[in-house]
Amino acid sequence: QVQLVESGGGLVQPGGSLRLSCAASGRILSFNVMGWYRQAPGKPRELVAMISSGGSANYGDSVKGRFTISRDNAKNTVYLQMNSLKPEDTAVYYCNAVSSSYTTYWGQGTQVTVDS
8 A cells, every 4th residue: 555645834934935755655756757746624625736756847837937846766755845835825735646557646744834
């Protein structure tokens, strides 16, 4: 069984930074794509960023230039560096991973709150 465990969420002031981590464990050899989604109250879940096993990254329009995704394939871990945070970034952030057999996994979510 595969588990994705997120860490690094919390409360930060506008303009601040946070780094999220997501570590995969279980019987998985590799993931084609790993990424982050977020969901704010009353809104649908949206893509934040995703990265392929080769390092190609895509970002949601609202975070381009502020967030950076990276991954460590050897550790099956994905990171999200979030800078210049805004109140509208407040949401539950979910880790996502797609295996080489195209099975999708989700983490349990970590809360990020941007508030003064």
